[in-house]
Amino acid sequence: xxxxxxxxxxxxxxxxxxxxxxxxxxxxxxxxxxxxxxxxxxxxxxxxxxxxxxxxxxxxxxxxxxxxxxxxxxxxxxxxxxxxxxxxxxxxxxxxxxxxxxxxxxxxxxxxxxxxxxxxxxxxxxxxxxxxxxxxxxxxxxxxxxxxxxxxxxxxxxxxxxxxxxxxxxxxxxxxxxxxxxxxxxxxxxxxxxxxxxxxxxxxxxxxxxxxxxxxxxxxxxxxxxxxxxxxxxxxxxxxxxxxxxxxxxxxxxxxxxxxxxxxxxxxxxxxxxxxxxxxxxxxxxxxxxxxxxxxxxxxxxxxxxxxxxxxxxxxxxxxxxxxxxxxxxxxxxxxxxxxxxxxxxxxxxxxxxxxxxxxxxxxxxxxxxxxxxxxxxxxxxxxxxxxxxxxxxxxxxxxxxx
Amino acid sequence: xxxxxxxxxxxxxxxxxxxxxxxxxxxxxxxxxxxxxxxxxxxxxxxxxxxxxxxxxxxxxxxxxxxxxxxxxxxxxxxxxxxxxxxxxxxxxxxxxxxxxxxxxxxxxxxxxxxxxxxxxxxxxxxxxxxxxxxxxxxxxxxxxxxxxxxxxxxxxxxxxxxxxxxxxxxxxxxxxxxxxxxxxxxxxxxxxxxxxxxxxxxxxxxxxxxxxxxxxxxxxxxxxxxxxxxxxxxxxxxxxxxxxxxxxxxxxxxxxxxxxxxxxxxxxxxxxxxxxxxxxxxxxxxxxxxxxxxxxxxxxxxxxxxxxxxxxxxxxxxxxxxxxxxxxxxxxxxxxxxxxxxxxxxxxxxxxxxxxxxxxxxxxxxxxxxxxxxxxxxxxxxxxxxxxxxxxxxxxxxxxxx
Numbered sequence: 001x002x003x004x005x006x007x008x009x010x011x012x013x014x015x016x017x018x019x020x021x022x023x024x025x026x027x028x029x030x031x032x033x034x035x036x037x038x039x040x041x042x043x044x045x046x047x048x049x050x051x052x053x054x055x056x057x058x059x060x061x062x063x064x065x066x067x068x069x070x071x072x073x074x075x076x077x078x079x080x081x082x083x084x085x086x087x088x089x090x091x092x093x094x095x096x097x098x099x100x101x102x103x104x105x106x107x108x109x110x111x112x113x114x115x116x117x118x119x120x121x122x123x124x125x126x127x128x129x130x131x132x133x134x135x136x137x138x139x140x141x142x143x144x145x146x147x148x149x150x151x152x153x154x155x156x157x158x159x160x161x162x163x164x165x166x167x168x169x170x171x172x173x174x175x176x177x178x179x180x181x182x183x184x185x186x187x188x189x190x191x192x193x194x195x196x197x198x199x200x201x202x203x204x205x206x207x208x209x210x211x212x213x214x215x216x217x218x219x220x221x222x223x224x225x226x227x228x229x230x231x232x233x234x235x236x237x238x239x240x241x242x243x244x245x246x247x248x249x250x251x252x253x254x255x256x257x258x259x260x261x262x263x264x265x266x267x268x269x270x271x272x273x274x275x276x277x278x279x280x281x282x283x284x285x286x287x288x289x290x291x292x293x294x295x296x297x298x299x300x301x302x303x304x305x306x307x308x309x310x311x312x313x314x315x316x317x318x319x320x321x322x323x324x325x326x327x328x329x330x331x332x333x334x335x336x337x338x339x340x341x342x343x344x345x346x347x348x349x350x351x352x353x354x355x356x357x358x359x360x361x362x363x364x365x366x367x368x369x370x371x372x373x374x375x376x377x378x379x380x381x382x383x384x385x386x387x388x389x390x391x392x393x394x395x396x397x398x399x400x401x402x403x
Numbered sequence: 404x405x406x407x408x409x410x411x412x413x414x415x416x417x418x419x420x421x422x423x424x425x426x427x428x429x430x431x432x433x434x435x436x437x438x439x440x441x442x443x444x445x446x447x448x449x450x451x452x453x454x455x456x457x458x459x460x461x462x463x464x465x466x467x468x469x470x471x472x473x474x475x476x477x478x479x480x481x482x483x484x485x486x487x488x489x490x491x492x493x494x495x496x497x498x499x500x501x502x503x504x505x506x507x508x509x510x511x512x513x514x515x516x517x518x519x520x521x522x523x524x525x526x527x528x529x530x531x532x533x534x535x536x537x538x539x540x541x542x543x544x545x546x547x548x549x550x551x552x553x554x555x556x557x558x559x560x561x562x563x564x565x566x567x568x569x570x571x572x573x574x575x576x577x578x579x580x581x582x583x584x585x586x587x588x589x590x591x592x593x594x595x596x597x598x599x600x601x602x603x604x605x606x607x608x609x610x611x612x613x614x615x616x617x618x619x620x621x622x623x624x625x626x627x628x629x630x631x632x633x634x635x636x637x638x639x640x641x642x643x644x645x646x647x648x649x650x651x652x653x654x655x656x657x658x659x660x661x662x663x664x665x666x667x668x669x670x671x672x673x674x675x676x677x678x679x680x681x682x683x684x685x686x687x688x689x690x691x692x693x694x695x696x697x698x699x700x701x702x703x704x705x706x707x708x709x710x711x712x713x714x715x716x717x718x719x720x721x722x723x724x725x726x727x728x729x730x731x732x733x734x735x736x737x738x739x740x741x742x743x744x745x746x747x748x749x750x751x752x753x754x755x756x757x758x759x760x761x762x763x764x765x766x767x768x769x770x771x772x773x774x775x776x777x778x779x780x781x782x783x784x785x786x787x788x789x790x791x792x793x794x795x796x797x798x799x800x801x802x803x804x805x806x
Binding site: 013017018019020027031039040041044045112155263265266271273276277278279280281283286287294297299300347348380381384 | 416417418419420422423424426427428430431434440441442443444445446447449452456590591592594595601603610611612619621666668669671674675676677678679680681682683684686688689690692693694695696697698699700701702703706735736737748749750751777782783784785787
């Protein structure tokens with residue numbers, strides 16, 4: 001098995017000022033290949049240290065991938081460190097310098113002197129174009145080994161890596177992964193439901209991962225084993241399964257609305273905009289998502305077209321209030337469906353209801369209904385995210401049921 | 404300067420199924436000490452690899468801290484790896500075994516055989532009690548060096564580390580950090596503005612960190628140098644500085660509103676709920692943030708109390724439209740101030756305006772104004788986040804100016 005070494009460069013990664021997710025994402029992208037990732041490293045902006053790490057990695061690995069440290073500031077020392085480690089000299093590339101200058105000129109700026117170093121390269125490296133930033137990457141192929149160095153921002157390195165990885169011609173291994181996405185089941189409940197199917201051996205392994213959109217049950221390993229196992233696991237999880245693999249709840253909700261030529265409005269209390277933000281995070285959302293209201297204060301709620309007596313009689317954290325909110329939103333925005341959220345995100349309880357209480361209202365052509373949840377979640381932000389996803393899962397399951 | 408090596412152990416850390424924040428948190432806890440953290444490592448559950456990493460770390464460092472891999476499963480190999488690296492033998496400790504058995508007995512369970520290994524220790528280690536789990540830690544003091552190994556869950560290792568760290572008697576160093584938070588300046592522009600003040604030597608260092616709420620300029624090092632340097636840097640950044648250290652824009656906006664006994668409403672087009680979500684992410688936001696509208700579709704915009712001719716004459720991505728939106732929101736929610744966002748989050752351009760274009764409208768007792776931005780940002784999500792923070796930075800600067 002060949003070894004791959006993955007490094008994130010930057011003091012901010014060591015101290016968590018930027019949480020390093022790059023190295024993990026790159027490690028995941030290598031899963032279909034017969035290379036082993038035995039460690040990942042975050043290295044300080046410290047020339048000797050980084051050069052030393054690269055030298056060691058280059059000695060023992062078939063592939064070295066670095067991200068970060070390609071910016072224009074004096075902190076950015078990845079280019080220098082690779083040059084030192086591979087014993088080559090940095091040389092300016094006039095074509096890249098010209099490209100950089102044009103990039104700035106297009107925005108009406110003069111290129112700062114600091115950016116000149118982004119046009120430096122060692123002879124054995126070829127450029128990896130960066131369509132979204134000023135830091136092109138390097139691909140070094142030498143002695144039957146590869147070193148790829150990418151910028152730090154995910155939106156920049158992702159397309160660069162997607163283009164480079166297949167060109168490395170790494171040995172592939174038969175590999176498949178199926179991710180069953182559930183909402184409403186806890187991890188220990190899933191372990192119980194799966195029983196002996198919760199396997200972990202050299203050929204196939206099952207894992208559960210709790211996220212804001214529920215628990216993903218991931219089955220990975222040899223393709224001929226993964227699919228049959230997934231087919232046995234799926235019915236055990238029942239209606240909790242809302243999607244698979246790359247599905248997301250906002251995307252699925254909008255796609256389901258599209259299929260029914262329906263529109264959606266939202267009225268958010270406890271989620272305070274998180275639900276709208278999730279929906280509008282999908283490009284083209286406006287075709288199906290008309291918009292919504294964030295009625296955070298009592299004053300804002302008083303202006304809604306609904307019977308103020310409902311809050312008095314049932315409380316604002318109640319099924320009746322959630323349904324009234326959904327109806328009001330549907331009416332105001334003249335949407336086919338409307339979702340509402342009301343509940344307790346904490347830190348304090350509300351109307352005697354504990355933190356984590358959530359009611360989601362759903363108004364549609366067939367009337368109004370609601371669901372009650374007791375969400376787990378250690379933080380206010382986690383609870384708000386879970387609540388918004390609960391609302392979307394509710395919508396998706398209802399629209400599917402009504403089909 | 405002594406070196407400290409920090410390692411997180413576990414396959415799940417390498418692949419991001421569990422996001423490793425332990426190594427960063429431990430690195431931050433070492434900042435007041437004269438030890439240098441030049442890298443942090445995440446290591447797979449692979450005995451030879453981990454033993455090799457520990458051996459190398461022990462050779463070059465004054466302090467080695469490990470977290471994870473102390474559980475009862477066959478995957479948990481940290482104990483074995485340390486024993487191999489330090490060339491000592493694992494021995495069962497009858498007292499710890501008894502404590503473990505009692506722990507299970509207290510819950511009415513028989514201790515599984517698998518847990519026996521949690522009572523193993525090498526002779527040179529002393530136990531670190533774990534009040535919240537079944538995995539006690541180790542503290543090895545040998546050859547004038549220290550190795551501390553802790554369990555993975557933060558709730559378990561934090562109190563253990565808090566107790567152990569002072570006992571290590573690490574040399575302390577005078578340390579201070581000031582973070583100046585800016586909005587509206589790029590990193591390379593800041594480097595230019597700072598010129599020779601962008602220092603980086605053994606005593607004080609300056610760094611820039613780009614986040615969705617702008618670029619933070621961090622000055623850290625010897626307290627007697629940090630404060631004067633921060634005082635020289637601050638005026639160079641001018642009005643771009645909106646806060647310091649732990650300040651966040653939502654918190655600052657709400658605090659500024661509180662100080663003026665003012666309320667806020669929002670009307671979001673391009674940010675689609677992100678602005679509301681940021682504000683309501685602060686507990687107690689409802690005292691000052693009344694709520695808002697997400698007018699994502701043309702249909703929803705048509706229902707606002709504003710002259711529809713504005714969109715026709717100026718376009719929806721325009722200063723005039725942003726101001727009209729802000730006025731409408733202020734009127735509808737009867738707020739002291741209202742913020743609006745309109746622009747282009749991509750991936751497509753809109754009305755011939757490029758992705759990244761943003762207009763923020765602000766309506767208040769003194770009338771209505773707007774600002775135009777060309778935001779950098781490689782992804783739709785990043786742009787929306789930046790746009791929402793731009794709106795808050797605008798509000799904060801205007802409210803401060805009006806004081």
